[in-house]
Amino acid sequence: MTTLADVARHAGVASSTVSYVLSGKRSVSEETRERVRRAVETLGYHPHVGARALASSRSNVLALIVPLRSDMYVPVMMEIAIGVVTRARGHGYDVLLLTNDEGSEGIRRVASSARADAVILTDIGMEDDRIATIAETGVDAVLIGVPADPAGLDCVDLDFAAAGRLCVDHLAQLGHRTVAFIGEAEGVYRRHIGFAERTLRGIQDGAAAHGVDLVHRPCDASYEAAAGALARILEERPHTTGLIVQNEGIIPPLMSLLRTTGRAVPEDVSIVALCPDPVAEQTAPRLTSVTIPAAELGIRAVDLLMRRMASGAAGEVRLIPPSLTIRGSTGPRPA
């Protein structure tokens, strides 16, 4: 293994000089800087991150905590992860992947062992246990999601309340009076995951404002669950002409079911989805949707974290305004 000392010897300078060339923390003459650069290059030197972490008490790692259940928001999580990793690398950081089953203990572990400098949390509950742990350990953190009380916390998220509202607005404008909201699995609401509750509230507010008759049905990500939810909706409220869906997994079955039961989209029933664009574009007809900008959430989370670590600032909630893309799945209410 080649070390700083090796490079220094090769370049004929002191090892601190090499360190300074690499960190840029003090000015070095162009000449020696070049000599050091060359030595680094020819020796293929890579600083030992452990030694660096020990000396500087910064690991240049950030931890991303994702939910363990592999059946939830999978494409969204994957995109977030990719956004985070890509952006973090751009800032010279590596990303440690933790699963939620370690819970608060995982945060405590990586923070107090100096494995990571900061953490990014996802799948945020309205009252999330881990928030206390963050405060307690003092580790820098950014939440992708917003808890009930975000005081002092840095959060990034889509403005889900506005997103829900947008869906209803669109359907109401098209004349729909009876709308059903097929949401995430029951358990998501039971755990009081922020985005799910906010979306629901946005939809409810919109329905109230427009005088739209609304029903909410949580739904597991299985064919049966989708079939059951849809059947019940159509049976109990046969005049339903508008559907809002926030559950990527059941979009394909839902489309099939509608076709099977002889309901044309958008002629008989209009559908608005809350999902990443690729998902909305994979059906026929394509779905009118409010996009979930997952990769961007990851990117912004990293940027916010960097800002926070640099300036010590804290307590910003950044909500991305939703935007609705009209595709082929929505149309005027049938006569």
Added chain:
Amino acid sequence: MTTLADVARHAGVASSTVSYVLSGKRSVSEETRERVRRAVETLGYHPHVGARALASSRSNVLALIVPLRSDMYVPVMMEIAIGVVTRARGHGYDVLLLTNDEGSEGIRRVASSARADAVILTDIGMEDDRIATIAETGVDAVLIGVPADPAGLDCVDLDFAAAGRLCVDHLAQLGHRTVAFIGEAEGVYRRHIGFAERTLRGIQDGAAAHGVDLVHRPCDASYEAAAGALARILEERPHTTGLIVQNEGIIPPLMSLLRTTGRAVPEDVSIVALCPDPVAEQTAPRLTSVTIPAAELGIRAVDLLMRRMASGAAGEVRLIPPSLTIRGSTGPRPA
């Protein structure tokens, strides 16, 4: 921050003793061991991983490298990641997430900076550049996937050739004589990704053995691509009664398209899929499929890596035998 020395002072022993209690690398009297334990507990001591890495030259981190393109095998990758992280934690390791866009440079970086002790590669090409880098850097590695020449490498994978063969066997047994294989995106074959080529060969061999008339169509993960591929197949080979699908993304559109064009599954056309079980169970009818045991691949990869790091053994290719689950999407060839 509390250090080894703090614990030692608190317990009234030498710091080396604390270290030995923690590592168990030499015997310590029950009494002092207990005293140290208590001190660790009350002080909430967590060893500094950087210092530990520096002194022991082991980071207790392994790097998982996943493809960047977020549109490919997403559920599979996510499951692999979860399997890897969970198992790694069980062995006391943390997992660093790298994307493939860093390529060989990423491997070189984490290996030579001692950021990770070992790497797990996915998305393996038949002739994969990164294999040379592994040899060159001497970093411990396990591939999830098998290159053309796996000599000296540790690999884990589903036996995709056998899996492909199994699909054809099943259809042939049901009497199907004209079969189409709708595969991954063109680019996957162009990059000579191992699993795709092996599956294709398995299917081709099976078709030859059974005298089945086969055509292979790569297909992007979009509705249009699926529609185009299916239309072309049915136009050029109207007698096609069997479909093998290896492309999770297009399963939902495919099912819709068949229904739209008036083909009943399995009465008119039988479908066998190569995908994770949850995907196969999300359609109606459910799909007869050969499962891709993604989480298990991740778990086995970690186990293999641990074995390798412990014993220095190398060069094992572990192929998981495929198993076909008959569900509702396959039936006898129509008269």
Added chain:
DNA sequence: TTGTAAGCGTTATCAG
């Protein structure tokens, strides 16, 4: 502009 040297918190060797 550059060099010297004191840590950073572990591990592991060498004595005892």
Added chain:
DNA sequence: CTGATAACGCTTACAA
């Protein structure tokens, strides 16, 4: 069975 103590490779005052 336990204690000192020299590394480990880097950062960062402090000098020059």
